[in-house]
Amino acid sequence: xxxxxxxxxxxxxxxxxxxxxxxxxxxxxTFLALxxxxxxxIHFSDGVASFLKDQFSWDSEYLPTIAFTITFLLVGAMVxxxxxxxxxxxxxxxxxxxxxxxxxxxxxxxxxxxxxTGLILLESYDEKSDIISEESKxxxxxxxxxxxxxxxxxxxxKESTIFLKNALKDKxxxxxxxxxxxx
Numbered sequence: 107x108x109x110x111x112x113x114x115x116x117x118x119x120x121x122x123x124x125x126x127x128x129x130x131x132x133x134x135x136t137f138l139a140l141x142x143x144x145x146x147x148i149h150f151s152d153g154v155a156s157f158l159k160d161q162f163s164w165d166s167e168y169l170p171t172i173a174f175t176i177t178f179l180l181v182g183a184m185v186x187x188x189x190x191x192x193x194x195x196x197x198x199x200x201x202x203x204x205x206x207x208x209x210x211x212x213x214x215x216x217x218x219x220x221x222x223t224g225l226i227l228l229e230s231y232d233e234k235s236d237i238i239s240e241e242s243k244x245x246x247x248x249x250x251x252x253x254x255x256x257x258x259x260x261x262x263x264k265e266s267t268i269f270l271k272n273a274l275k276d277k278x279x280x281x282x283x284x285x286x287x288x289x
Contacts, residue, residue: 110238110246114225118217125213129205133212135189140216141260143182144223147174148262171230222256225249 125133155173158164166172232238243249 121217122214126210129209139185146181147178
């Protein structure tokens with residue numbers, strides 16, 4: 107376990123604690139916000155990129171990543187605030203222990219997906235491994251499993267230009283790690 111693993115596990119533990127504190131209802135809507143935001147980011151970020159390019163004359167190699175991030179955050183925020191409104195309407199029902207336990211479970215899974223998606227986005231910005239070195243990735247116990255879990259649970263990430271941009275590099279890293287583990 108290295109420093110990168112600690113940076114990965116801290117948000118996941120925080121998500122479990124926060125899920126326990128907030129309960130299932132609000133965690134369910136924040137989880138829904140994550141998925142709807144990711145779906146919108148993957149499927150509609152091309153339109154946002156085109157809009158940004160036309161309206162603001164932005165022409166950058168990072169435009170697809172910026173458009174994805176903007177779309178993800180805006181749509182996710184809308185779904186989250188809808189959940190907050192519904193949670194206030196349901197607040198009359200007192201939350202029980204199972205609600206908090208399931209909230210903790212859902213909070214952990216949600217944060218796992220958020221961190222995994224964040225790692226994919228970070229790699230799209232960090233093509234030369236200036237932020238996270240290849241040695242840190244190779245020495246990490248959690249980097250590939252968390253990143254691959256996000257890609258597995260959200261299959262449309264594989265269709266994203268952000269994911270495709272790093273697919274070859276990830277395959278090479280995976281091949282190196284598998285060879286290292288086989289020895």
